[in-house]
Amino acid sequence: MELAQKLSILADAAKYDASCSSSGAKRTRPTDGFGNTTGMGICHSYTPDGRCVSLLKILFTNRCIFDCAYCVNRLSSNTPRASFTVAEVVRLTVGFYRRNTIEGLFLSSGIIKSADYTMEQLIEVARRLREEERFGGYIHLKAVAGASKEILARAAQVADRLSANIELPTQKDLDTLAPAKTIVETETTMDQLHNISQTEGPKKLMPAGQSTQMVVGATAASDASVLDTSNRLYTSHRLRRVYYTAYSPSSQPHAALPTKPVGLLREHRLYQADWLLRFYQFRVDEIVQPGQNLALDKDPKLAWALSNRAFFPVDLNRAPREALLRVPGLGTTNVQRVLSLRRQRTVTVDDLRHMRVSLKKTLVFLEIPGDRSAVRHLDIQSLEDRVKPRQLNLFATGQSALTGQV
Numbered sequence: 001m002e003l004a005q006k007l008s009i010l011a012d013a014a015k016y017d018a019s020c021s022s023s024g025a026k027r028t029r030p031t032d033g034f035g036n037t038t039g040m041g042i043c044h045s046y047t048p049d050g051r052c053v054s055l056l057k058i059l060f061t062n063r064c065i066f067d068c069a070y071c072v073n074r075l076s077s078n079t080p081r082a083s084f085t086v087a088e089v090v091r092l093t094v095g096f097y098r099r100n101t102i103e104g105l106f107l108s109s110g111i112i113k114s115a116d117y118t119m120e121q122l123i124e125v126a127r128r129l130r131e132e133e134r135f136g137g138y139i140h141l142k143a144v145a146g147a148s149k150e151i152l153a154r155a156a157q158v159a160d161r162l163s164a165n166i167e168l169p170t171q172k173d174l175d176t177l178a179p180a181k182t183i184v185e186t187e188t189t190m191d192q193l194h195n196i197s198q199t200e201g202p203k204k205l206m207p208a209g210q211s212t213q214m215v216v217g218a219t220a221a222s223d224a225s226v227l228d229t230s231n232r233l234y235t236s237h238r239l240r241r242v243y244y245t246a247y248s249p250s251s252q253p254h255a256a257l258p259t260k261p262v263g264l265l266r267e268h269r270l271y272q273a274d275w276l277l278r279f280y281q282f283r284v285d286e287i288v289q290p291g292q293n294l295a296l297d298k299d300p301k302l303a304w305a306l307s308n309r310a311f312f313p314v315d316l317n318r319a320p321r322e323a324l325l326r327v328p329g330l331g332t333t334n335v336q337r338v339l340s341l342r343r344q345r346t347v348t349v350d351d352l353r354h355m356r357v358s359l360k361k362t363l364v365f366l367e368i369p370g371d372r373s374a375v376r377h378l379d380i381q382s383l384e385d386r387v388k389p390r391q392l393n394l395f396a397t398g399q400s401a402l403t404g405q406v
């Protein structure tokens with residue numbers, strides 16, 4: 001098979017792995033235009049210092065000995081198959097890099113013979129890039145759950161990031177759709193990687209840490225269950241990111257799966273809730289009740305505020321950081337700005353305006369001297385009525401998630 005044909009198959013097969021982020025936006029392109037938000041092959045990811053890098057995103061092979069029902073590359077699927085050689089992936093990566101098309105590589109794979117054998121191939125690609133080609137760019141490798149500790153340690157020497165995919169939130173879900181996999185095995189791999197990353201030495205191992213992905217909506221598992229699992233992964237294994245993928249039937253759908261795709265709004269709300277867990281000191285049970293899904297008609301921080309009205313208004317000039325973080329419309333950066341400014345003087349509505357805080361969304365939850373906070377506090381009573389239960393356009397610019405008005 002020609003290299004270009006392999007590239008077409010294996011870049012397309014890699015697009016389902018969300019543990020390396022890329023845009024989920026779909027846009028109609030004019031016939032005489034160029035640029036595509038849904039194409040495969042090159043995706044964007046973020047380095048620990050916040051830079052956005054373009055990565056060649058491919059599978060080493062889409063042949064797999066497993067038969068996970070939600071995966072287009074499962075053993076029983078009749079999707080076209082292809083495999084690269086180690087030399088081909090090295091050649092492609094160096095070629096694209098030299099043409100200034102990519103800054104790094106995301107390399108995943110179907111399971112070839114065993115977890116160790118598969119990882120050996122991925123590690124050999126990264127080793128040759130690092131040692132023979134002197135490649136200093138970003139490398140993200142798949143960590144196959146169940147690989148030996150020695151193999152994982154070798155992967156951590158050459159990769160910036162490793163990701164073992166948890167795939168589904170509970171063992172019951174895996175038993176239904178991916179019976180060859182266990183949560184325990186994946187979390188053991190994550191645990192081993194975390195321990196390896198803490199090893200003292202001349203260079204930091206896997207400096208961009210670990211990520212994982214979870215498919216949402218392929219089973220009846222609730223958002224509460226998904227977030228419980230994410231929370232455990234963040235706290236027990238120090239994962240940097242959990243990526244959520246709304247289930248979408250492939251061209252080779254499995255009979256056990258839903259026939260319709262899961263709405264992207266559900267995925268979006270999970271990312272918002274995930275943010276609240278990681279940066280806003282919320283607990284899962286504050287965001288969503290056990291067994292329930294997140295509300296789709298409002299973001300989870302606003303939903304919490306509306307059901308905890310007694311918590312508000314929060315005094316902008318006296319409240320602790322944790323309380324300010326709970327105010328809808330106040331992000332972590334602006335909370336930090338408020339805390340710094342109020343060491344010197346009283347913070348006013350004008351200061352919030354200069355920080356580009358959405359006053360329409362925020363003021364009703366705040367007590368600010370000289371401001372009619374009591375009147376605004378009454379407005380909270382009517383706020384819920386103003387939130388229209390309808391699906392928002394995630395990609396419209398300048399649209400308020402609170403009111404639906406521009």
Ligand code: SF4
Nearest residue numbers: 064066068071074110
């Ligand atoms: S192990 Fe990975 S590649 Fe293989 S069928 Fe399961 S999800 Fe797909």
